[in-house]
Amino acid sequence: MHIKTQFAAVLLSSLAASAAMAQDSAALHARALAATCANCHGTEGRTTDGSSVPSLAGMPKDYMLKQIKAFKDGSRPATVMHQLSKGLTEQQVETVATYFAAQKR
Amino acid sequence: MMKRRSFVQASLALGTLGGMVGCATTGTIPSKAKVVVIGGGYGGATAAKYVRMLSNYKIDVVLVEPNANFISCPLSNLVIGGSKTIGDITTPYDNLSGKHGVTHVRDMVSSIDAAKKTVTLAGGATIGYDKLIVSPGIDMLWNSIEGLQAASTSGQILQAWKAGPETLALRRQLEAMPDGGVYAITVPLAPYRCPPGPYERASQVAHYFKQAKPKSKVLILDANPDVTSKGPLFKKFWADNYKGILEFRPNHKAIGVDAKTNIIKFETESDIKANVLNVLPDMSAGAIAMKSGLANVNNRWCNVNYQTFESTAAKDVHVIGDSVLAAPLMPKSGHMANSHGKVVAAAVVAQLSGMDVNPQPLLTNTCYSYVNDKLVVHVASVHQYVAAEKTFKTVPGSGGVSTAPNELEGVYAWNWAQNIWADTLL
Numbered sequence: 001m002h003i004k005t006q007f008a009a010v011l012l013s014s015l016a017a018s019a020a021m022a023q024d025s026a027a028l029h030a031r032a033l034a035a036t037c038a039n040c041h042g043t044e045g046r047t048t049d050g051s052s053v054p055s056l057a058g059m060p061k062d063y064m065l066k067q068i069k070a071f072k073d074g075s076r077p078a079t080v081m082h083q084l085s086k087g088l089t090e091q092q093v094e095t096v097a098t099y100f101a102a103q104k105r
Numbered sequence: 106m107m108k109r110r111s112f113v114q115a116s117l118a119l120g121t122l123g124g125m126v127g128c129a130t131t132g133t134i135p136s137k138a139k140v141v142v143i144g145g146g147y148g149g150a151t152a153a154k155y156v157r158m159l160s161n162y163k164i165d166v167v168l169v170e171p172n173a174n175f176i177s178c179p180l181s182n183l184v185i186g187g188s189k190t191i192g193d194i195t196t197p198y199d200n201l202s203g204k205h206g207v208t209h210v211r212d213m214v215s216s217i218d219a220a221k222k223t224v225t226l227a228g229g230a231t232i233g234y235d236k237l238i239v240s241p242g243i244d245m246l247w248n249s250i251e252g253l254q255a256a257s258t259s260g261q262i263l264q265a266w267k268a269g270p271e272t273l274a275l276r277r278q279l280e281a282m283p284d285g286g287v288y289a290i291t292v293p294l295a296p297y298r299c300p301p302g303p304y305e306r307a308s309q310v311a312h313y314f315k316q317a318k319p320k321s322k323v324l325i326l327d328a329n330p331d332v333t334s335k336g337p338l339f340k341k342f343w344a345d346n347y348k349g350i351l352e353f354r355p356n357h358k359a360i361g362v363d364a365k366t367n368i369i370k371f372e373t374e375s376d377i378k379a380n381v382l383n384v385l386p387d388m389s390a391g392a393i394a395m396k397s398g399l400a401n402v403n404n405r406w407c408n409v410n411y412q413t414f415e416s417t418a419a420k421d422v423h424v425i426g427d428s429v430l431a432a433p434l435m436p437k438s439g440h441m442a443n444s445h446g447k448v449v450a451a452a453v454v455a456q457l458s459g460m461d462v463n464p465q466p467l468l469t470n471t472c473y474s475y476v477n478d479k480l481v482v483h484v485a486s487v488h489q490y491v492a493a494e495k496t497f498k499t500v501p502g503s504g505g506v507s508t509a510p511n512e513l514e515g516v517y518a519w520n521w522a523q524n525i526w527a528d529t530l531l
Binding site (some may be wrong): 021022024025028029031032033035036037038039040041042043047048051052053079080083084085086087088089092 | 454455467483525
């Protein structure tokens with residue numbers, strides 16, 4: 001009995017550990033994907049002072065999703081974003097918008 | 106033990122004082138690090154910073170880079186044109202250590218032992234690693250143009266294709282040139298570092314001549330059959346604005362120079378004499394990649410597993426930036442190297458932490474070119490990793506170029522620079 005309990009405990013904790021690891025992996029991938037915006041929009045979405053390129057950190061998710069959609073369909077004019085936004089899948093746009101909305105301004 | 110004063114002096118001599126906060130050791134070189142990064146350009150500096158950030162500052166990183174300051178290749182053509190100074194494009198490395206805890210070792214790597222997982226520095230020290238990220242930029246294939254290496258070493262015929270002292274030296278040559286003189290730039294066959302770079306540079310020199318030396322000429326002598334990047338945009342602007350000043354000649358493959366007579370020799374076309382010669386030879390992966398067997402494609406570029414940028418020649422050695430064999434339509438650019446830096450950082454952090462490697466990494470690229478001191482054109486692209494083909498491919502319908510040179514993009518280009526320098530270094 002005792003051995004079984006121990007075994008169950010080990011099994012449960014390793015299941016929990018792998019679930020946590022999967023969660024960690026997903027968080028890492030989301031952060032790395034968001035970092036592809038950072039070249040222009042700043043590390044973690046915070047641009048340099050006085051930048052004419054907007055910061056994305058803390059931008060409400062719905063607002064960002066609408067802007068990306070508007071870039072993609074051409075209703076919002078742009079210099080580069082109409083071209084770059086078309087390279088991201090809907091899922092990637094969702095991930096990036098979720099990530100930046102959760103960042104402090 | 107070093108006494109405090111001698112330590113401070115040694116630190117000043119090494120230029121590492123500003124970086125002490127994050128140093129694991131006080132001025133000495135660590136014998137081992139989880140991650141060692143070779144080269145502090147757009148690729149290596151970004152990788153070093155992002156390994157620290159993405160590991161929540163748990164993975165220690167040593168950056169081996171000889172310089173105290175980063176000088177940007179993008180925007181350096183404006184220094185040659187005279188509208189920016191070298192100070193405008195220079196950023197110190199000390200934030201990488203001070204803010205992000207990267208240990209900056211100011212030295213060069215002289216050899217890599219991938220079996221023992223160590224690098225040996227020119228100064229003699231050896232550093233062990235679990236993961237090595239190699240970002241050495243490009244090297245010149247001097248033998249592709251006879252006489253060029255000696256003429257370059259003497260300072261007479263410059264490349265200025267790595268921003269720094271040569272950028273200023275080329276500017277001085279242009280300033281010293283009499284009005285009525287000729288500046289000639291040769292372009293090697295693609296692939297080379299920064300596809301639009303030669304055309305932007307020629308535009309900058311033409312802009313300078315138009316203001317200061319209106320009888321002078323710019324010659325672009327291109328080994329390629331046409332302008333390699335943003336061709337229609339450059340050619341229209343040249344026709345409208347630099348007519349009689351700038352001339353583009355395709356299919357001119359330079360094969361030799363004569364520094365005594367200032368003559369460039371070509372494979373098929375006649376010799377050309379100019380006052381200021383800016384001769385770009387063929388390029389390859391950076392020197393350390395070449396001599397350590399990482400440049401396993403035609404002994405010139407480094408083949409990698411694009412999902413992780415791990416070398417196909419050595420386990421746990423990752424190669425990024427201009428040295429990498431380009432995937433389809435992947436330019437050798439600073440922006441692209443910064444993008445590589447993030448993909449490799451995420452992959453290395455995942456592997457060292459027992460997490461899954463991102464199955465679908467993404468790369469972006471935006472290259473701005475100034476056609477004068479204010480007007481700019483761009484090319485942009487998005488590259489998704491396609492697992493089935495094990496490579497990055499541009500997304501159909503995405504990317505593109507400017508409709509015409511414009512001032513708004515001039516503003517964005519300068520802001521792009523501020524933000525990518527901060528993203529890479531601050």
